[in-house]
Amino acid sequence: xxxxxQAQTEISVVEKExxxxxxxxxxxxxxxxxxWYKQPPSGELVFLIRRNSFDEQNEIxxxxxxxxxxxxxxxxxxxxxxxxxxxxxxxxxxxxLDTTSYDKVIFGPGTSLSVIP
Amino acid sequence: DAGVIQSPRHEVTExxxxxxxxxxxxxxHDYLFWYRQTMMRGLELLIYFNNNVPIDDxxxxxxxxxxxxxxxxFSTLKIxxxxxxxxxxxxxxxxxMGSYNxxxxxxxxxxTVL
Numbered sequence: 447x448x449x450x451x452q453a454q455t456e457i458s459v460v461e462k463e464x465x466x467x468x469x470x471x472x473x474x475x476x477x478x479x480x481x482w483y484k485q486p487p488s489g490e491l492v493f494l495i496r497r498n499s500f501d502e503q504n505e506i507x508x509x510x511x512x513x514x515x516x517x518x519x520x521x522x523x524x525x526x527x528x529x530x531x532x533x534x535x536x537x538x539x540x541x542x543l544d545t546t547s548y549d550k551v552i553f554g555p556g557t558s559l560s561v562i563p
Numbered sequence: 564d565a566g567v568i569q570s571p572r573h574e575v576t577e578x579x580x581x582x583x584x585x586x587x588x589x590x591x592h593d594y595l596f597w598y599r600q601t602m603m604r605g606l607e608l609l610i611y612f613n614n615n616v617p618i619d620d621x622x623x624x625x626x627x628x629x630x631x632x633x634x635x636x637f638s639t640l641k642i643x644x645x646x647x648x649x650x651x652x653x654x655x656x657x658x659x660m661g662s663y664n665x666x667x668x669x670x671x672x673x674x675t676v677l
Contacts, residue, residue, distance in 0.1 A: 481665060483668075489652065489670065489671050489673075490668060490669075490670050490671065491654065491656075491668035492668075493665040493666070493667070496664075496665050537606065550596075550608050550611065550619065551608070551666060553605065553606040554605075555605045556605060556606070
């Protein structure tokens with residue numbers, strides 16, 4: 447069965463520190479997609495990145511980077527030089543690709559990140 | 564595009580009352596999802612539609628909850644009668660073509676049932 451684990455419930459860092467948010471997933475499929483979403487205090491959910499299971503290349507977008515490792519079923523998210531605006535709840539999510547039907551996206555429980563000035 | 568639109572943004576009602584939440588998906592998106600977010604249970608998928616047809620409603624907690632999508636640009640989630648344990652933030656999301664595409668979320672409706 448699908449499952450997404452985000453073991454870190456809450457993290458606090460001081461501004462400018464680097465922080466890594468962990469995500470471990472379980473799936474029986476060889477083809478799947480992984481996502482990260484951000485939920486700032488205002489409440490909306492904002493898409494950050496999508497990764498498919500065939501692409502293990504790490505990705506960097508500004509201060510954000512993602513490390514996808516199939517061997518450990520992990521898709522970790524690192525924020526470099528954190529800023530107060532990074533304070534939010536971050537969700538990792540998984541969906542399996544089924545050619546005959548749609549598979550729903552399973553969200554992890556989220557990690558609440560607080561960046562202290 | 565204006566994004567996914569939800570109304571109302573906040574709803575306070577008394578136990579036993581009927582509550583209707585509304586959603587307008589992004590134009591051209593063929594999937595629509597209703598989620599519920601609570602501190603205890605996190606983000607839960609309640610139901611989703613494909614081309615206006617309900618596909619999976621296994622997440623709907625009980626018969627008091629119902630959802631409709633009469634056309635491609637409008638969906639409702641109704642709770643009748645409402646109970647205090649229904650208090651949560653309800654999100655609507657839409658996407659195009661399937662689970663390999665990111666979902667676009669609305670701003671959510673914060674429901675408080677007294």
